[in-house]
Amino acid sequence: MRSSDPTAPLTVGLIFGGDSGEHAVSIRSAATVAAGLRSGANAGRYVLRCFYIDRLGRWWGPELADPVLQQATPASDDQLCGALSAAGIPAERRGQGGFAGLPPAALAVDLWFPVLHGPNGEDGTVQGLFTLMQRPYVGSGVLGSAVGMDKLAMKAAFAAVGLPQVPYAAVDGAEVRRGGASRDALVQRLASQLGYPCFIKPANLGSSVGISKATQASELRDGLELAASLDTRIVVEQGVVARELECAVRGGGARALQASVLGEICFDADWYDYETKYSDGLSHTVIPAQVPEAIAERARSMALDAVQAVAAQGLARVDFFYAEATGELWVNEINTLPGFTSLSMYPMLWAASGIELETLLHELVQGAQEWAQLRAAA
Ligand SMILES: Nc1ncnc2c1ncn2[C@@H]1O[C@H](COP(=O)(O)OP(=O)(O)O)[C@@H](O)[C@H]1O
Ligand SMILES: [Mg+2]
Known part of the structure; x- marks a missing residue:
């Protein structure tokens, strides 16, 4: 006590x-x-x-x-x-x-x-x-955490506030597991709706676990089967050729929300899969991201909207796809408890924004205390 x-x-x-x-x-x-x-x-x-x-x-x-x-x-x-x-x-x-x-x-x-x-x-x-x-x-409450974690709930919340996202479809894992003609019809339907390549994702895992990229029907079927073995809720997304940008957010609750400078994840692989994420030397970060200031501003403002859309608070990292050729920017996802290793984007983005780790952590704890006091007084 x-x-x-x-x-x-x-x-x-x-x-x-x-x-x-x-x-x-x-x-x-x-x-x-x-x-x-x-x-x-x-x-x-x-x-x-x-x-x-x-x-x-x-x-x-x-x-x-x-x-x-x-x-x-x-x-x-x-x-x-x-x-x-x-x-x-x-x-x-x-x-x-x-x-x-x-x-x-x-x-x-x-x-x-x-x-x-x-x-x-x-x-x-x-x-x-x-x-x-x-x-x-510290961090988001039950609602913000749950909505932020489930990719389908998250996408619905983003859509509700008009945040741009790549086209996607929700799939019920049970339909995949039934197999046979109904699964084959599902593959057909998804292919005509989203085209190839597309990405198949279990809604609730993270770290790219269980995610596949499909360039043809057999890969889409295999990807759906893999995702259905891991989760009952599945997302299939249209694949885009884009750079991957990330923005750190802090505050909310009793404090103002703030967005950091942007970072970019660069990697030598087709996409940012588990191996690329966690093997030394396969990816690196560029902070601040080398993008036009107008894009950085748009991403920062979208990051704040994304945090509010899912009712997150305290800390979050919001990830984007940026198609340089067309200037399109889509929100990919939110992480309400982002990685905090010494080489993780979240603390590095704040350090590059002038907030050192010690101050960042102190403010997170203070924010949690103030939020609890505010709720107790309500
Ligand atoms: N629609 C897409 N188009 C292109 N690449 C994608 C798409 N969706 C996911 N990816 C690739 O897969 C990676 C992991 O997907 P993501 O949705 O971020 O899952 P996780 O929550 O596991 O990080 C992304 O960083 C990106 O490299
Ligand atoms: Mg991700």
């Missing part, structure tokens, strides 16, 4: 890991956030308590979270075995996953800082738990 002394440091619960495909990235993001919350003036403002969600979705306190953060890699089998026996979990329940209650250290947390990417962390689930606990937390 918050101490009654207003000058006492705030206990911040940093939570990372998670049972999504972005477990390892989350740990690296959390290492950057922890370093920033422990440095300079932040060291006197905040007491950090670390919490780790393992790959099976089990929550652990500092006894496992601290070493995982220090090594900046997921807990080893040996570390997990040790933690399970120290916690007195009987042998027959050691393979059981999922949230089974808060680690005791969680009760001392004044404010939560989730650094979780993907499902069960960025999608409103953890935000719902913090809401039930009546504790402030």
Whole structure:
């Protein structure tokens, strides 16, 4: 509980890991956030308590979270075995996953800082738990997180405020799984509506997992089958030839929304797939993006609209496709808990906009506190 002394440091619960495909990235993001919350003036403002969600979705306190953060890699089998026996979990329940209650250290947390990417962390689930606990937390609430995560819900919200997007269609995974003539008719319908190439995406994964590019009917069918094996909700989009720009946003809630300078992702691959994203040397960022000022201004203004459209707040990264030849700019997606590693776009875009990591994190925490006070007073 918050101490009654207003000058006492705030206990911040940093939570990372998670049972999504972005477990390892989350740990690296959390290492950057922890370093920033422990440095300079932040060291006197905040007491950090670390919490780790393992790959099976089990929550652990500092006894496992601290070493995982220090090594900046997921807990080893040996570390997990040790933690399970120290916690007195009987042998027959050691393979059981999922949230089974808060680690005791969680009760001392004044404010939560989730650094979780993907499902069960960025999608409103953890935000719902913090809401039930009546504790402030950094970033979007349940609604903004959930709408921002699901690509179909996100696109509908963007469309409602008139944001330009590439043409797309929503597909029900069940229709794909039924196979046979109805699946073949679906492939035909999508091909005539969107043409080739097109991109097939599970609605709820992230990090390019399960995404395929199709240049003909057999690839479209295979891409739909892959996506349907991972999600019940699928998006198919017309493929565009475009540069990829990103904009960081902060604020909202009780504060004004602000957009950063733009960055560009450059890569030597057909598209920005999982391997290109996470292999050293296959992609690089250019900050600020070398685009006409009018394009940068348009993207910044669209980024603010995108954040408001999905009811996100605190922090978000909004990604764009920019067709240089025609000057067209489309919103691709929003990430409500963007990567925060030392080489991630989000902190780098703010550094290039004159906001250093320490200040950025302090303002995120302050914004979360102010938002909680505003809601309590409402
Ligand atoms: N409609 C499209 N046209 C061209 N490239 C696309 C399209 N959609 C996705 N891509 C490529 O696939 C990558 C991943 O897609 P994205 O929707 O950003 O998924 P994720 O949420 O997994 O990052 C993009 O960065 C881009 O390189
Ligand atoms: Mg993306």
